[in-house]
Amino acid sequence: MNKLEERIIADGIVLEEKILKVNSFLNHQIDVELLDWIGEYLAKQFNNQPIDKILTIEASGIAFATATSYHLNKIPVVFARKGTNKLTGDSYSAEVYSFTKKTTFVINCDAQFICPGEKILIIDDFLADGNAALGLTNLCQQAKAEVVGIGIVIEKGFQPGRSRLEAAGFIVKSVACIANMKNNRIEFK
Amino acid sequence: MNKLEERIIADGIVLEEKILKVNSFLNHQIDVELLDWIGEYLAKQFNNQPIDKILTIEASGIAFATATSYHLNKIPVVFARKGTNKLTGDSYSAEVYSFTKKTTFVINCDAQFICPGEKILIIDDFLADGNAALGLTNLCQQAKAEVVGIGIVIEKGFQPGRSRLEAAGFIVKSVACIANMKNNRIEFK
Numbered sequence: 001m002n003k004l005e006e007r008i009i010a011d012g013i014v015l016e017e018k019i020l021k022v023n024s025f026l027n028h029q030i031d032v033e034l035l036d037w038i039g040e041y042l043a044k045q046f047n048n049q050p051i052d053k054i055l056t057i058e059a060s061g062i063a064f065a066t067a068t069s070y071h072l073n074k075i076p077v078v079f080a081r082k083g084t085n086k087l088t089g090d091s092y093s094a095e096v097y098s099f100t101k102k103t104t105f106v107i108n109c110d111a112q113f114i115c116p117g118e119k120i121l122i123i124d125d126f127l128a129d130g131n132a133a134l135g136l137t138n139l140c141q142q143a144k145a146e147v148v149g150i151g152i153v154i155e156k157g158f159q160p161g162r163s164r165l166e167a168a169g170f171i172v173k174s175v176a177c178i179a180n181m182k183n184n185r186i187e188f189k
Numbered sequence: 190m191n192k193l194e195e196r197i198i199a200d201g202i203v204l205e206e207k208i209l210k211v212n213s214f215l216n217h218q219i220d221v222e223l224l225d226w227i228g229e230y231l232a233k234q235f236n237n238q239p240i241d242k243i244l245t246i247e248a249s250g251i252a253f254a255t256a257t258s259y260h261l262n263k264i265p266v267v268f269a270r271k272g273t274n275k276l277t278g279d280s281y282s283a284e285v286y287s288f289t290k291k292t293t294f295v296i297n298c299d300a301q302f303i304c305p306g307e308k309i310l311i312i313d314d315f316l317a318d319g320n321a322a323l324g325l326t327n328l329c330q331q332a333k334a335e336v337v338g339i340g341i342v343i344e345k346g347f348q349p350g351r352s353r354l355e356a357a358g359f360i361v362k363s364v365a366c367i368a369n370m371k372n373n374r375i376e377f378k
Contacts, residue, residue: 023299023302024301024302028267028268028270028298028299028302029265029266029267029299029302030255030265030266030267030268031265032255032258032259032263032264032265032266033263035255036259036263058247058248058249059247059248059251059268059270060247062248062251062252063251063252063255063266066219066221066224066252066255066256067255069221070221070225070259074221074222074224074225075221076218076219076220076221077218077219077221077252078217078218078219079217079219079248081217081248109217110212110217110218112213113212113213113217113218
């Protein structure tokens with residue numbers, strides 16, 4: 001097991017067979033030592049190619065995106081916002097269905113921050129059904145930018161996120177991939 | 190002028206006399222080189238005393254809080270969430286009036302993440318009327334934790350935030366303090 005997997009076993013709380021609470025070290029309180037390690041790990045998965053920017057979603061993706069950037073020569077991070085864009089200017093938007101909250105929300109990004117031809121690395125905290133990541137790839141497609149890969153902190157390997165993203169042609173790397181969470185026991189792939 | 194002040198002059202957009210848009214380098218797209226410099230700057234204002242944790246608010250405070258933590262031995266970061274707490278367990282909450290959005294919202298934090306006697310450094314992106322920072326100090330008071338200081342990225346020095354916080358006994362340090370933004374011209378204190 002790697003550092004994140006060990007920590008999930010120690011401090012993760014399985015609420016149902018599909019919901020994992022990591023509030024005490026990733027999503028509400030952040031262990032910054034672990035955050036830095038995660039950023040370094042994700043950067044290593046993608047550092048063999050040119051990347052112009054990292055794209056994520058507010059709020060819980062931000063820390064992982066900047067932590068990854070620290071290990072990729074501090075390239076810029078853009079975070080898509082939830083809700084419709086209330087500011088002036090052109091923007092891209094996409095609908096995302098949230099598995100955890102059972103609602104659809106809109107994400108948006110100012111058009112000036114994702115540019116045609118830019119090589120974009122997408123970073124997010126969780127991958128379950130893949131809807132958030134697909135929403136982010138959708139923003140990149142609208143901008144005619146190229147998604148060079150998708151880096152995930154915790155993948156729920158028993159849900160279809162990875163297969164949907166790979167079927168769409170994207171490279172997916174995760175730090176921890178959970179095989180199942182049956183009977184409150186977490187097993188990794 | 191310091192690095193942040195130079196960048197605000199170069200790329201900040203004054204929307205009205207009181208609204209400054211820093212979307213292109215701080216609040217939507219993040220210049221991670223500048224972010225790291227800001228984190229180091231804020232850490233230096235407070236590194237002469239013991240600090241247990243950094244407290245901020247989602248979403249735009251997160252990057253600055255973790256960047257500051259990188260320069261304070263990677264102490265844990267806690268981010269208060271907007272909205273009422275939907276999860277189980279005890280939590281602290283406070284109401285915050287948003288100057289920019291002209292609405293009141295609730296922030297909340299799990300009780301287990303701010304503990305009695307802990308020394309807390311509050312970090313936030315903007316200081317205007319001081320309501321967000323006061324909301325965060327309120328959470329700390331409920332938890333019987335001690336606020337050792339409040340670090341702000343951009344202070345609007347022509348609004349009463351600092352004087353309200355100082356009147357309540359808090360130490361406030363900002364990276365850039367704007368004296369006024371009249372006629373689309375930004376002047377620093």
